[in-house]
Amino acid sequence: MRPIKLTISAFGPYASKQVIDFEELKGRNIFVISGKTGAGKTTIFDAISYALYGEASGESRETDSLRSHFADDNTETYVELEFELRGERYIVNRVPKQKKKKARGEGYTEKSADATLTLPDGKVITKVKNVTDKIIEILGITREQFKQIVMLAQGEFKKLLLADSVEREGIFRKIFNTYDFEKIQTELKDKAANLSKNRTKSKDKMQTNLENIKGDHDIVIGEYVDFPLVIEKLKNLLERDNNIYKILNEEGKELDNKLQVKNQEKAIIETNNNLLKEKDILTKALEELLSKEDEYKNKEKSITNGKNAKEVKYIEDKLIEN
Numbered sequence: 001m002r003p004i005k006l007t008i009s010a011f012g013p014y015a016s017k018q019v020i021d022f023e024e025l026k027g028r029n030i031f032v033i034s035g036k037t038g039a040g041k042t043t044i045f046d047a048i049s050y051a052l053y054g055e056a057s058g059e060s061r062e063t064d065s066l067r068s069h070f071a072d073d074n075t076e077t078y079v080e081l082e083f084e085l086r087g088e089r090y091i092v093n094r095v096p097k098q099k100k101k102k103a104r105g106e107g108y109t110e111k112s113a114d115a116t117l118t119l120p121d122g123k124v125i126t127k128v129k130n131v132t133d134k135i136i137e138i139l140g141i142t143r144e145q146f147k148q149i150v151m152l153a154q155g156e157f158k159k160l161l162l163a164d165s166v167e168r169e170g171i172f173r174k175i176f177n178t179y180d181f182e183k184i185q186t187e188l189k190d191k192a193a194n195l196s197k198n199r200t201k202s203k204d205k206m207q208t209n210l211e212n213i214k215g216d217h218d219i220v221i222g223e224y225v226d227f228p229l230v231i232e233k234l235k236n237l238l239e240r241d242n243n244i245y246k247i248l249n250e251e252g253k254e255l256d257n258k259l260q261v262k263n264q265e266k267a268i269i270e271t272n273n274n275l276l277k278e279k280d281i282l283t284k285a286l287e288e289l290l291s292k293e294d295e296y297k298n299k300e301k302s303i304t305n306g307k308n309a310k311e312v313k314y315i316e317d318k319l320i321e322n
Helices: 041-053 128-139 143-149 154-162 165-175 179-211 227-291 293-321
Strands: 002-011 014-021 078-085 088-095 098-101 108-111 114-118 124-126
Touching (some): 041 128, 041 143
Antiparallel strands (some): 002 014, 078 088, 114 124
């Protein structure tokens, strides 16, 4: 934004209408507004700030107190700023709330604040809030931001020149309103500390877990942990162990099959052994029977002879009876 012309009337220490034509400074990017204390230098900045945002540039100057105490009752207080932005010109006019002498009789009537903004296409925006909102839209910054990056209050600048480094830091913090950034910085430091603490806990826990891993591995936890690399190595280690497990599992199944075959063979052998034992028993029994064969034959012969003798006697007895 480049100011073109500033018109003030009954504003601050200026009792009458004053016009500052910045066009006379065209081509000069740097210029100085100088004057004695109380000459009205700050009023120029107040007027520009008020024209744009409806508020003075300083914190201690209220909008309702902008009217000049030296102005007569018939002079209206207003500010008009013509400025250029991106090659287009705008004219903003603001009238603060003020008391106006009655046209008839004695006393004063209160006139409300008003504002108009003439756009490059000639369209006029009215009402204080509408004008302020449009100015913020056009410039892209609020009054607070404008004060921080465009205008540096005179009192703060003097303090800045005379301050030591610690005081200067405080002044910059106030000028640029960095309290929120300081708060964010503190929060970030706290979060960083918590992250560092959690990182240390995670590293210790990982170290403990690594110590519990059986087998060889080349994972080393140092001061700085490359977690993606550690995770990749753990994945490779897990894959290796899974492959070993599969091999051992297949070998286990093969051993189970062999054991099953051996158990079957053992059962067959035990069955054969039992049969051999039974054979031995039967063989011994047979041998014992064979050893008594003559004895059994003699007994059989005796039984036969006895039977024949009994039959002969029976016949003889029958013959005697007859």
